[in-house]
Amino acid sequence: MQRENQRAKLFSRRVALLTGGQLGLLGALVARMYYLQVIESERYKVLAEENRIxxxxxxxxxxxxxxxxxxxxxxxxxxxxxxxxxxxxxxxxxxxxxxxxxxxxxxxxxxxxxxxxxxxxxxxxxxxxxxxxxxxxxxxxxxxxxxxxxxxxxxxxxxxxxxxxxxxxxxxxxxxxxxxxxxxxxxxxxxxxxxxxxxxxxxxxxxxxxxxxxxxxxxxxxxxxxxxxxxxxxxxxxxxLTLDLHLQRFAMSRLADQESGAAVLIDIRNGEILALASTPSYDANDFSKGISGPQWRELTTNPLTPLANKAIAGQFAPGSTFKIAVTLAALESGLVGPDLRVRCPGVYALGDARFHCWEKHGHGSLDMIEGISRSCDVYFYEVARRVGIDRIAQMAKRLGLGQTLGIDLPGERAGLIPTREWKLATTGVSWQQGETLVAGIGQGFITATPLQLAVMTARVASGGLAVVPHLARDKASGQRLGPRQEPDFPSIGLSASSLAILTRGMRGVVNDPRGTAFKARIRDPSMAMAGKSGTSQVRRISAEERRTGVRKGNQVPWRDRDHALFVAFAPLESPRYACAVVIEHGIGGSAVAAPIVRDILLEAQRREQEHPEPLQRVAST
Amino acid sequence: MPLLFATPRGDLTILGKLRQVNWGLILLIAVVSSIGFAMLYSAAGGRWDPWASRQMYRFGVGFVLLLVVAVVDLRVWYRFAYALYFVALVLLVAVEVAGRIGMGAQRWLDVGFLQLQPSELMKISLVLVLARWFHGLTLEDVGRPLSLVWPTVLVLAPAVLVAKQPDLGSALLLLLMSAIVYFVAGVRLWKFAAIAATAGAVIPLAWNHLRDYQKQRVLTFLNPENDPLGSGYHIIQSKIALGSGGMWGKGFMQGTQSHLQFLPEKQTDFIFTMLSEEWGFVGGLTLIGLYVLILLYGAAISLRARSQFGRLVAVGIVSSFYIYAFINIAMVMGMLPVVGEPLPLVSYGGTAMMTLLIGFGMLINVYVHRDLQIGRHGQTPEA
Structure with missing residues (x-):
């Protein structure tokens, strides 16, 4: 009981202390309230009623x-x-x-x-x-x-x-x-x-x-x-930006004759994008002013898709330009040597199926270098059959195809490089050997963006470095330009001998009189280029049509015409520029796309002599 | 049922108990709540919807709960203190888990017909377990540091869980309320000094665990001009609204700052600002005066109780009520960071209203059972 009383006494004392303290603190609140509402009231009234901050x-x-x-x-x-x-x-x-x-x-x-x-x-x-x-x-x-x-x-x-x-x-x-x-x-x-x-x-x-x-x-x-x-x-x-406005305009004007297309010019040494053209285009000022309804409808419903940047978002079958990847896959795997000779009668039989060469009458007997320079389809059917789709796909990915390259622009697309596994997973049907043949000439499931084709070319021309494209001169910070480091691209592990054979073939494409794009060659040897043409079918040609004679070029409606592609690098000795051009439904790679590539590469090299050094530092305004 | 409603003399029926209920305190509570209804009516621009009517409904429900809690035998609360506490703790863990699954802050559990906020249940059950623990200790026991280990665990476990929700306001409330119970239970003052010193050392560590918006609130409190368009805006606007109310206020429903939307969340956290803008210093002082009366009532009830359990429960309950009021008023006057505590009985909000009324039920319970004696181990001493 004694203890209980002690405890109760201490409790009472402390409750008194506590309540006193609590009242004291409330007193402080009241004082503060008095200060705000009575002493400073006029000031706050002014702030509230007339002079709002x-x-x-x-x-x-x-x-x-x-x-x-x-x-x-x-x-x-x-x-x-x-x-x-x-x-x-x-x-x-x-x-x-x-x-x-x-x-x-x-x-x-x-x-x-x-x-x-x-x-x-x-x-x-x-x-x-x-x-x-x-x-x-x-x-x-x-x-x-x-x-x-x-x-x-x-x-x-x-x-x-x-x-x-x-x-x-x-x-x-x-x-x-x-x-x-x-x-x-x-x-x-x-x-x-x-x-x-x-x-x-x-x-x-x-x-x-x-x-x-x-x-x-x-x-x-x-x-x-x-x-x-x-x-x-x-x-x-x-x-x-790494962009060169002059070259960009030049590329745009060269594309202007065509209805729809894209061109990419890239500096092989550092991955800088010098031109990235896509036609038709739109005027960005319409957007910053606030675009009108009809203008917007026009842009979004136009079948030529002016809003899309086809250079990074257009996905096209690469056609024969893909033979670059097939050649490297063959040589690097060791399954096919450069001395493989194939006789092309204009058609290739696999079981009951017949696969045609673009040259109806056949190329005759060819080795690998001629196979590339004359772009013989039969030759590459044979190579593809021997190498197999998975090795081809692997090589294509090393060259930058089938994946986004991480360019600093929104909307980049990945294209598609098919493998056995991919086809089984997406269609549920296993891979057919005929599809390997079709893939050997860059048709079928395969698609690539113009940017990827330019990067593939740059990776070949650099001697097998993993060139990565970019647009901001200082990508890391996206900031004002300071002293800049040249990127140090890792190797993708291609042997010099394979590259040498491929390069000889690509050189022949434009410089050998029998090459597919001989007409588009650069005559000045110090600026000469090496390239690869491509013409990719948009739709299947039926056996019926082959018998009655395939309709040519302009007789076909625009939407069914072939895409024209060309990739090239220059100069031949110590390559610096890689360029890819895709003309949507442009019919012929060597006839339509190659001259555009040639002109862009020539212009870039001329420009290099006039303006040897790009801007190093920007004067701030 | 004999236990539930038994008294030491065993002669009080439920009706008898209801006669013992402290109706003066209930009148005070009703007056303060009515001030709240009036402010909510004004906040909605002179309409009962959407706040005032719902708040009145909740008050009605809460009032019934209050009476029920008040007449249950105090020893029942003593006996079930731990059970209630652990239920609340399990629910707190449950929200933590549910919150982690649902991503982001989660404070309540949806149990079909109502949203259960375990931190509210914890506020009451923590008072009960602490009171029960100290009830069982003699003064010498309290002097032994080891005897403080268990109650400290009981306090810290829910405080940490609530702080993680993150609901810093409630965590702070649990800690302060517990400190007050420790104090009146007779824990030596130097021990508080030691805890304060430890806390001082822990603050820099705790800082790193705060969410960005919480850091922002503290920084803004320290320097409101720092962020004049963000959090600082609330405090600046609150001071302008309050200060411009002056001595007599702008009149009921005439608060320009509140009604022109300058004042944020005028129906909840900043309702005191609105009251002071419309009814001036006199209005604010009146409300504080009513709070003081409630506080004194609580102190008187605690002094009158004959069981240590009852005394501690009374102090714990009335103190948490006080802490709510103090933090909220200090916050709207720019004396404390904006922690988001409601103004008790006045701010719009169902869970806080329920907790408060149940709490007051406990307080009145202590008054009704003021002569009840409970042995140190819960037994009824033979008179």
Missing amino acids: SLRLLPPPRGRILDRFGELLAVNQLNYRVVVIPEQTGSVSETLDVLSNILQIGDGDRRRITRDIVRKRRFLPVTVRENLTWDEVSSISVNAPDLPGVMIDVGSSRFYPQGPEVSHIVGYVAPPAESDLTGDPLLELPDFRIGRNGVERAYDLALRGRAGNSQVEVNALGRPIRELARNEGEPGNEMV
Whole structure:
């Protein structure tokens, strides 16, 4: 009992202490409340009623995009626009009524404005109209007293001075969609744009920069009275691309004669993309201004798919250009030697099936080098049959086919290199030997992008290095250019002797009078090229058609015509450039694609003599 | 059923107990809750929907629970303290597991008809187990450091689980409430100093385990200007709304800052700001005054109880009520980081209302059974 009393006494003492302490702390709260509500009340009343502090974000200027010589590809332009701040406007709809006496405000605009007001915080400005003329700016300023919460804002909008010629590469910016909003108030600013495509999207964060802010005291009408504090942000980084605008334009103009195609020019030594052309194109400025419905429908329904960057996203059967991979697979496996001779009667029989050579009358007897340079299909049916699809597929993958190469652009496609396993898994049917033959001439399941074909050529021309393409001169940071390290590509392990045989064959394609693309040769020996043509069938030729005579080229509707392909590298001694051209439904690789490759390679080599060094450092503006 | 409703004299029926119920305290609780209904009515722009009507309904349900909890024999609560505690602990582990599967923060379990928030159940059952543990100790026992090991485990296990949810506010509440129970149970002051020193050493470690948004809240508290458009915005706007209320306030439903959406979450965390904007310093002071009365009632009940178990339960319950109120009010005035604790009995929210009313049920229970004696090992001493 004694103990119990002791315990109760201590308890009472401590409860008294505790309650005293609790009351004391509440007293501190009351004191604080008294300070805020009575002593400082006037100040807060002023802040609340008349002089609300308006915290404004200062959007960072988006980084410019330049080509390797400092030519401007994407810049910022001044843009006058009228905005309304909902919290400072008595009634938004009345204000819009007054405004519509000065400006055209359609019903669609009104709906968008009302939606934006609901979506955003009330202290953030909502854009009413952009790209105002000077007249409109001045009449709004004159009427300012009748327009509480309405302000003229000078922002910047994105401009692409080169137009459609680089649109696929540079991409474009667009207002953030609902799903892009991360809670970062920067994204809710009226003229904030995020990269939607191309380099603008791939390096969006680096280009964006960091926002600053300014605390402005404003009166009830929303007119700024003074700036209390300002914190400058950081402008976005300037991006320098490996692209050479001149060569890009040249490639685009050479493709312009064709309806649809793509060209890739790559520097073999370091994987820099010098030109990445895809036709037809679109004007990225249409997007930064806000694209209209009909324009958008036109772009998306056009059968020539102007929005797609075919250089990285177009997947085509590589046709005979694939014989490069088949040759290497054969020589490296040791199953076929360079001295293998095959007699081509124009057709190859496997069981009951007959496989035709493009040369109806046959090539006669050929060795491997002639097989390549004259692109004999029968020769490669035989080689493919001996080597087998899995070895061919393995080699193709080493050369960069059948996988994305990690170029710094969105939307790159992987193409397809089939294997036995793949076919069983996807179709449930096992691989047929006939399919190996078809694969030997780059037909059937096989597809590749123009970029992959250029990289394959670069890997061959570099003596078997795993060349990887890139577009930003400093890919690691996506930042302003500093001293740059040349990439050190690992070897893909090809023997010098195999490469020598392949190269002799590819040299013959353009330099041997019997080669498939002799007409497209480069006469200046110091600039001469080696290449491989390809013509890939879009549809099957029936036995019926073969009997009655295959219809040629222009008699066939465009969509059924063959694709024309050509890949090449130059100069022959110490190769520097690799180029791939694909002309959709262009009919003949050697006749249509090869001259384009030749011209691009020639132009690149001439240009190298005029402008030996690319830009090393960009002067900041 | 004899045990459930037995009293030392064994002569109190349920009706008799109800007559013993502390109706003055219940009146206070009802007045404070009514202030809450009025503020919710105002927050919705003068409509009962969506908050005020639902809050009143919950108050009604909670009030019945309060009475039930109050008349059950105190020894029943003593006996089932551990059972309740372990059920709450298992549920906490269950949410942790469910949360991990469902990705992200998870605080409640969906049991069909209601959402069960185990951290709320834990707030009450932790008071019960701590009270039961210290009830069984003499003062000499309390002086032995070893006797504090078990209750500390009982406190830390749920606190860590709740903090991981992550619900820092509730974890903090569990810790503070336990510290207060330790204090009134007679734990020496130097031991608190030692714990404070340890905590000081652990803070840098704990910092690394906070989520980014939690770090942001603490940093913003230390320097609101740092992030004027993000979390700091809430505190700045809350101070402006509160300060502009002045001595007498702008009048019921006239709070410009609250009604123009400057004030975030005005129906929950920032309801005190809204009250102070509309009813001024006088209104805020009135509410704090009512809270003080409840606090004093609680202290009086604890002093009047004859069992150590009852005393500790009373202090534990009334202290957690106090901590809620203090943290919330200090938070909206920019004196503490925004941790998201509700204002007790006033903020909109069903689970907090239930917990509080059940807690008050326990408090009243201690009053009803104030003369009940419980032996150190739970037996009824022969009088």
